[in-house]
Amino acid sequence: MDRPIRVLVAKPGLDGHDRGAKVIARALRDAGMEVIYTGLRLTPDQIVQAALQEDVDVVALSILSGAHGHLLPKVVDKLKEEGIYDEVLVLGGGVIPEDDIPELKKAGVAEIFTPGTPTGVTIDFIKNNLKRSL
């Protein structure tokens, strides 16, 4: 069935840097995806409830506050609690040190995209790693 990929773009925590999230939202839209942009300062619980109601394929988290080590795994855990982690690809992006990435991946974030990554790389990654068929 031919359907658009649905992506929730969210910013967890008290982080006001929203340029990167907007750049990503636009890039994904231009790649033909339906992007639900939820704005700033959401808690992991709010993000997961929105993801559930929107029936998304991807949860894309943008974070530049330095609190990624705590917030990203929390979103993954809540998705598991709701029983939708098996269907949803979780991505992170923003200012995140290389050294922290292995730990985040172990926690269940599929990939991290740091500044300078061309958006095409993210788009290809999404298309190749969806957890449920289109």
Place this chain on the structure above:
Amino acid sequence: MELGKRLLEGDKRAAARLISMIENDDPEAVAILSAYFSHTGNARVIGITGPPGAGKSTLVDKLAKLLRKKDAKVGVLAVDPTSPFSGGSILGDRIRMSDLNLDPGVFIRSMGTRGQLGGLSKSTLGAVKILDIMGMDYILIETVGVGQSEVDIVKAADSVLMVMVPGLGDDIQALKAGIMEIGDVFVINKADRDGADRTKTEIEMMLDFSHGDWRPPVSQAVAVNNIGIEELTDNLDKHWSFMKDSGKLIEKRVNNSELEIIDLTQSAILKKMMGNDDNRNRIRELAKKVAIRERDPYSISQMVLKEMIVGEEGGVKD
């Protein structure tokens, strides 16, 4: 049908999945809606429309919160445009509703128009039924920001709330032809800005010229500060009472059902015609005859109808 049972119990995940299935023309979802249709018709459906950026989403957020205080369950469908170029979209209405994410009595869904031009998506009516079956008392539909001809909301809602802002001036004149006529209740939002009173007077004057048994009330609001929301819900309640007491509600629902039947039948016919290669090729062959004037398109269309839609005994073809 498992999904349908869960939906009836109010399961949000079932609702979310079914809306996607309806958006993607999944026949299983159609079968479920058909089977559970008798559980619809209980929700009050309110359309929220108006120009881009007027504050529709902010108003929906505040209306939903007020309704929740009265212990009503609220479903929200927020429609935003799909890009005709990429087929993608940015659905941003939820930004204004993030406090509602955790409320167990609220369900919010964003929808792209996916090529539909009337201000809604073609799946909006299906999504309304899904929220109705899951037990929502109110369903608020936010349309895309409208210009002049996006009036599909009248076909989906019991009441249409028209959101205006101060200083539309000449725009009101431009809007009046198509859009203004569909408002049952008017609100001038952003009344913290200059010109709100003048805009109110202009709209009141225009409405004085309209005829009918119902004169739309006009109020002011500052949605960001939660001001004017009580008066607005009072006006919506007045319209609802009028609709019920005058018999207009059932009349409107008959009209809307009629349009829906015509719509669904039309799509079904098109799908039968164009959904299979044999038929497409056949039409192409016939077109060649029409092009060289061997046959005329009028009799050919009758023939196509007989061949592809109506069976030998006059029944509908499989």
